[in-house]
Amino acid sequence: MAYQVIKMYGDFEPWWFLENWKDDIVAVREFQNYDDALLCYQEEWQDLREQFPKINSKPNLMSAFWRTDDMRWCEECDEDLQQYHSLMMLSNWQELPETLNSLDYNQTNAQGIHPACSINKHNSLS
Structure with missing residues (x-):
């Protein structure tokens, strides 16, 4: 079995x-x-x-970190979109089970802003 630790920005x-x-x-x-x-x-x-003041983490080792002033203008949406520095751990490119919540990475001090981007909001794979 392979595991991936993935950093994202978007x-x-x-x-x-x-x-x-x-x-x-x-x-x-x-x-x-x-x-x-x-x-x-x-x-x-x-x-x-340590770098970002806002955090929203899930028990299955997926986390988003951000600063409220890190935004990107979306021409299609005609709106500023929050940018997230994300981290996740996957197994064979699949989500890990939520039973990992015994680890201390399920922390939240803010909720992310979910923009109404007409291009992306209906394209979820899960």
Whole structure:
């Protein structure tokens, strides 16, 4: 089994899995061992947590970090879109089960802004 620790930067938090979500990937690290992947995730999570004041994390090792002033203008939407620095750990490019909530990465101090982008809002894969 392979594990991926993925860093993304884009308009949506990682758990939306919108069509073309992989286009937002900025880095991928592959591991054959769960513990090695988890250690990488933990290190990246802590680094992002120190850099960004806003966080929304899920129990299945998916997290979004942001600053409220990091926006991108969307011509199609005619609206500013919040930009997220996201981190997730997958197994064979699939979501991990939520039973991992015993780990201390299910933290939230803000909810992301979900824009009404007419192009992306109906393209979710999940």
